[in-house]
Amino acid sequence: xxxxxxxxxxxACSEKEVQEEEGKDWNSADLKELSSGECPDMSQSGExxxxxxxxxxxxxxxxxxxxxxxxxxxIFFYHGLVGAGSNPTTYTAxxxxxxxxxxxxxxxxxxxxxxxxxxxxxxxxxxxxxxGTSDQDLALFDDLRTCAAQNFDVNxxxxxxGGFSGGALFNTVLLSERSDTLAGVVEMSGGADIxxxxxxxxxxxxxxxxxxxxxxxxxxxxxxxxxxxxFTIVHFENATTTLxxxxxxxxxxxxxxxxxxxxxxxxxxxxxxxxxxxxxxYGVPSxxxxxxxxxxxxxx
Numbered sequence: 001x002x003x004x005x006x007x008x009x010x011x012a013c014s015e016k017e018v019q020e021e022e023g024k025d026w027n028s029a030d031l032k033e034l035s036s037g038e039c040p041d042m043s044q045s046g047e048x049x050x051x052x053x054x055x056x057x058x059x060x061x062x063x064x065x066x067x068x069x070x071x072x073x074x075i076f077f078y079h080g081l082v083g084a085g086s087n088p089t090t091y092t093a094x095x096x097x098x099x100x101x102x103x104x105x106x107x108x109x110x111x112x113x114x115x116x117x118x119x120x121x122x123x124x125x126x127x128x129x130x131x132g133t134s135d136q137d138l139a140l141f142d143d144l145r146t147c148a149a150q151n152f153d154v155n156x157x158x159x160x161x162g163g164f165s166g167g168a169l170f171n172t173v174l175l176s177e178r179s180d181t182l183a184g185v186v187e188m189s190g191g192a193d194i195x196x197x198x199x200x201x202x203x204x205x206x207x208x209x210x211x212x213x214x215x216x217x218x219x220x221x222x223x224x225x226x227x228x229x230x231f232t233i234v235h236f237e238n239a240t241t242t243l244x245x246x247x248x249x250x251x252x253x254x255x256x257x258x259x260x261x262x263x264x265x266x267x268x269x270x271x272x273x274x275x276x277x278x279x280x281x282y283g284v285p286s287x288x289x290x291x292x293x294x295x296x297x298x299x300x
Contacts, residue, residue, distance in 0.1 A: 078167030179209030184280030191239020
């Protein structure tokens with residue numbers, strides 16, 4: 001363990017106490033009450049921990065700065081579809097070196113784990129993105145936001161969220177239902193309003209966000225397909241176009257990028273996503289509105 005719990009836990013004056021005693025010191029939405037009355041152990045950076053959310057056991061991984069400073073940024077990141085035997089959150093944190101980004105940006109990464117689906121005799125981790133099924137995963141987001149504010153000195157106006165594939169689709173649900181908590185969103189191979197065979201309702205249904213927010217959409221071109229070209233269930237390029245068009249119609253600030261290498265995360269896409277997630281503040285115009293800089297050669 002490379003930091004002490006005493007260093008991290010802000011016991012003298014939590015955000016909840018600030019809200020009660022001095023009034024809100026952030027502009028985004030109020031904190032929600034915990035769905036099951038408890039927070040996870042948030043002192044174990046990089047480890048999988050469990051707690052009750054909506055009355056069920058849920059897993060999450062936190063990555064904290066080695067030397068946390070006041071007003072940490074909050075970054076949620078949602079994994080894609082993976083087999084049930086895996087540990088998607090700790091693997092993602094390690095593979096994408098979130099510890100390095102946490103240290104560089106004084107950011108706390110929160111990586112929730114989805115529930116397990118059973119479909120066609122297979123089990124896998126996947127977010128509940130079919131229309132009408134997302135309430136518990138939204139409550140999990142609310143719980144983790146509240147717990148971060150109660151236990152750490154964080155800047156709730158610098159809370160952003162990103163994800164890849166199925167995790168990106170859940171970000172469509174988030175931006176539709178929790179826009180008043182988000183400073184910005186990144187979707188890598190995501191989209192909206194997807195018809196999936198054998199399911200009655202659309203996946204990743206879009207509804208107009210209550211609060212305008214900047215969104216970075218990254219797709220992989222015509223080969224951004226899942227699971228493969230021979231048997232395509234989701235065409236992420238088309239789904240991203242649908243989301244892009246709906247966001248623009250609602251007058252949100254959107255940058256659309258294509259790396260054209262299929263259903264994956266390229267280095268260029270990942271670093272663009274990290275820049276986006278660490279450089280936005282709730283209610284403040286995106287710095288990319290003045291110039292999209294290095295994104296100009298592959299984005300619009």
